[in-house]
Amino acid sequence: MSILYALLISVGGTFIGILFSWIPALHIYNILALFVFIQAETSLIPSNLIPFFFAGCITGYAFAGTLPAIYFSTNDDTTLFYLLPAQKFLMYGKGHEAVLLSLTGSLGTSLLIFFSAFFLPYILPPLKDLLISHVPWILASIGAFMILSEWPRTTDRPKTKIGRLKEAWGSLFMGVIVFFLSGFLGYIVMRGGVLAPETSFQNLMPLFLGLFAIPWLILNIVSNPILPKQEIEDKIMTTYPKILRGIFAGSLGGGLAAFFPVITGGIGAFLAGHATAQRGDDVFIIGQGANRFLYYVGGFLLFFVPFLHIRRGGAAWMLNIFYSPTSFSEYFLMVGIILISSVLSFYLTLQISKTIAKNLTKIPYGTLSVIIIIFIVLLTFFIMGIKGIIVLTVATGIGLLPPLFGTRRLNCLGALILPLTIQMSSFSGSISKIIGF
Amino acid sequence: MEEKRICINCGKYIGAREVCPYCGEEQPKPIGIEFLKWTSIIIATGGLIFLFISARVSEAPLIKIKDLKPTMNFAKISMKGIVESSPYYNEERGGYFSFWLNDGTGSIKVRAFKNVARELIEKETYPCLGDSVYVTGILYTRENFLLTINDINDIKVKIPQAKKLLIKDITDTLEGQRIETEGTVFYIREYRNKSIGMRIGDKGSFITVYIPFYYKNKEKVLALEKRTVIKVKGVVPIYKEKPEIIPHYVSDIKIIGRKEIKVEGKILKGEVKTGYAFKKGIKIKIETEEGEKEVLLWKKTFKRYKRNVQNLLTGAVVEFEIYEKEYKGKEEYVVRKFNILSYPEKILKIKELLERNYGEFLKTKGKIVDLREFKPGAKITIEDNTGKLTVWIWRDIWEEVKDFLKFGKTLIIAGEFKEFRGKPELVPRVSEDIIISE
Structure with a gap:
């Protein structure tokens, strides 16, 4: 395999990643799933080049996925925490600055990956051996922490005590309900065999699109937001220590999410946010950019780390269908490719951000949301068939509960945490006996 | 599509919220949001029930x-x-x-x-x-x-039906097939990984019954006594190119009686040529009428012959009563008794001994002129008027003889003549190989 081919295919992947990532609610994993579907039938590109194509796509997504999160909505759980500070920036006409802050975090983390790449093969394998037997209880603790760290959202408006009590505990109760409903749905999808075997490689796709993407699009249609005119200057109002703090906090969360199974970028950011007590919107957004990059790209790179080769994230799982890394040279080539894709993604995303910011008030947001919902439904139908649409519908029903009842959307990640904690624990068989599959 | 959601009190945009986040004013409930709330609850719960039932009733497809x-x-x-x-x-x-x-x-x-x-x-x-x-x-x-x-x-x-066979008929062509056979237990060995190998035989044919370490009640197999006649059902795997039997459960092994095993003794007569000693025994090469053979003499058997031990030397003509045994896939002649018919009576001078070949069992006499003790044993130097010779005594033998081996004593020593780091040395095979000369 020539390095030139690897580079070219990764640049192609970066363009594809960026092309699809600015579209609200569309996840790069859905595009990669479509690719896997076609590749399995046609062998479109040589299997030894697929990893570099994936790397380009994911790197592009890690950067450009910030755009819909800041300008339009949130498209996956890793961007949930952008919402408050990013909306603030957007409402002050500084959406582009928020994008630039996030990109700074991502680019900084790509350098961090590059420099730490030499040590990872020696640090991570023993760390994995040390932690592997503790994963079930760690996951269970995180699930419990997510539920317990909910707080009563009270306004003191209801006149009666009962009314206030209901208001205070309603959201907490709904948080628990959402966690277990999504957990049960995840269990059914993963273990129940409700989807056709031929499309099972993407069984989480309708689940995640339903839990996160479609509910937000529906709410955007219903609430119809008003957005002010945006500034498009390439400047950020922050300091170098703040950038470093943001990268550190984000890397902590992203690293946690990338390394541990089941913990997604959103959970990683949530835990790191609690652990580092971040202050300031700029630090927060830089941290989210770093977290997102490390979760997606760092997690993908773990598949190539010699002596480790763990699959984290949908991309690595999909890639493993066609390919298994074998050497140090592939690893270091991948590190280099990621750095080059990162620089390319940074500049391309910046340009797209300017274009969006310039035309934001002209974009028919409601119509765009409807088109995207139709696209998601058609994509799900094309890959998963009618069964996929059923799962998508049920997941959408659950995914709508958090914003409508004022609880955290992160609770929807029960869809992963609950079934996988059960699977890794020693009582998987007993649960299976009770449920019946 | 809904109107843009503005607070009725402060006029700020409030999205899907029911209470204004800026001024706290309760907003009229929009029909769309109320509808969405109920619809999502119905879809979430109803859909989950539907998926749950469909997962329970549907069979996973059978795929090639x-x-x-x-x-x-x-x-x-x-x-x-x-x-x-x-x-x-x-x-x-x-x-x-x-x-x-x-x-x-x-x-x-x-x-x-x-x-x-x-x-x-x-x-x-x-x-x-x-x-x-x-x-x-x-x-x-x-x-x-x-x-x-x-x-x-x-x-x-x-589990497939077992085919009844004699041990002699169990060959590697039966790999993967389930058979039933009978045999007498010859020995039972527990391996380091806690699995068990049991050798059973019938009319001169043998086979190993292997019990994996994770089988329940495997202690019942360990408790079986030698010569117990058993019936065993199991599958035939091939291990090291030989068929074995692995029962499905320990209960597939059934005791059907006890049998006295008569092992026929055989006489092997010949002249001792060379040999070597190891920790528990001595391998001796003898020249018989049928050609060269190797016999195994356990040290505990050898030590029973006390003073006669020193006479089992190269050149001695010996009658060995042996029995045949299988070890690592090879036949082995194990000495049960021996009788030395003649032996070289002359005690070699050190110079004469040094001219002989390595690997021979030889005897010499000399005075201790040097003695050094090490962790694995002791090294002594003996001397006569023709020269000096190193004698290496392993720790187990040394513990038995160290009390009477003193500087200046004269010894008659028999043993294996061998080379160590380019130098000749005599190594006694058992403690009885060392005698103090009167």
Whole structure:
């Protein structure tokens, strides 16, 4: 395999990643799933080049996925925490600055990956051996922490005590309900065999699109937001220590999410946010950019780390269908490719951000949301068939509960945490006996 | 589509909220949001119930190995076939059980983890080589396909009928087939990994019955006495190019009686040529009428001959009563008794001894002129009027003789003449090889 081919295919992947990532609610994993579907039938590109194509796509997504999160909505759980500070920036006409802050975090983390790449093969394998037997209880603790760290959202408006009590505990109760409903749905999808075997490689796709993407699009249609005119200057109002703090906090969360199974970028950011007590919107957004990059790209790179080769994230799982890394040279080539894709993604995303910011008030947001919902439904139908649409519908029903009842959307990640904690624990068989599959 | 949602009090945009986040004013409930709330609850709960019922009632599709595709990663499927390898079980990390299944179109590794693996063992629902299996699990796509069982009820095992055979008829052509045979227990050995090897024989033919370490009640096998006649049912695997029997359960071994085993003794007469001693025995090469043979003389047998020990030297003509035994796939002649008919009576001078060949059993006499003790044994130097010779005495022998081996004493020593780091030395085979000269 020539390095030139690897580079070219990764640049192609970066363009594809960026092309699809600015579209609200569309996840790069859905595009990669479509690719896997076609590749399995046609062998479109040589299997030894697929990893570099994936790397380009994911790197592009890690950067450009910030755009819909800041300008339009949130498209996956890793961007949930952008919402408050990013909306603030957007409402002050500084959406582009928020994008630039996030990109700074991502680019900084790509350098961090590059420099730490030499040590990872020696640090991570023993760390994995040390932690592997503790994963079930760690996951269970995180699930419990997510539920317990909910707080009563009270306004003191209801006149009666009962009314206030209901208001205070309603959201907490709904948080628990959402966690277990999504957990049960995840269990059914993963273990129940409700989807056709031929499309099972993407069984989480309708689940995640339903839990996160479609509910937000529906709410955007219903609430119809008003957005002010945006500034498009390439400047950020922050300091170098703040950038470093943001990268550190984000890397902590992203690293946690990338390394541990089941913990997604959103959970990683949530835990790191609690652990580092971040202050300031700029630090927060830089941290989210770093977290997102490390979760997606760092997690993908773990598949190539010699002596480790763990699959984290949908991309690595999909890639493993066609390919298994074998050497140090592939690893270091991948590190280099990621750095080059990162620089390319940074500049391309910046340009797209300017274009969006310039035309934001002209974009028919409601119509765009409807088109995207139709696209998601058609994509799900094309890959998963009618069964996929059923799962998508049920997941959408659950995914709508958090914003409508004022609880955290992160609770929807029960869809992963609950079934996988059960699977890794020693009582998987007993649960299976009770449920019946 | 809804109107833009503005607070009725402060006029700020409030999105889907029911209470204004800026001024706290309660907003009139929008019909769209109310409708969405109820619809989402109905879809979430109703849809989950529907999916749950459909998952419970639907059977996982039965798929052939040749039809597996990479896009089936994580699919719940069923497979039917024959177990083509002896299962593997590992207790580490909570338990892991695996075997290879062949459905006639290919092979796939089927595995179970932790409590599922442990339950398969504890409830003895595991399959064995040659069993027919119907298994449902989650498919994983790696370099090869893997099927993971999540419940012990997901595996249904059908054990084939056993064919009755004599031990002598069990050959490697029966690999993977289930047989039933009878034999007498010759020995039972527990290996380091706690599995058990039991050698059974019948009319001069032998076979090993192997009990994997994870079998329940395997202590019952260890408790079997030698010469017990047993009936065993099991599958035939090939190990080191020889057939063995692996029963499905310990209960497949049934005691049907006891038998006195008469091992025929055989006489082997010949002249001792060379040999070597090891920790527990001595291998001796003898020249017989039928050619050169090697016999094994256990040291505990050898030591019974006390003073005669020194006469078992190269050149001695000996009558060995031996029995034949199989060891590591080879026949071995083990000495039960021996009778030395003649031996070289002359005690060699050191100079004469040094001219002889390495590997011979020789005897000499000399005075101790040097003595050094080391951890593995002791090195003494003896001297006569023709020269000096090093004698190496291993620790176990040294412990028996050290009290009377003193500087200046004269010894008659027999042993194996050998070379160590380019220098000749005499190594006594047992403590009886060393005598103080009067």
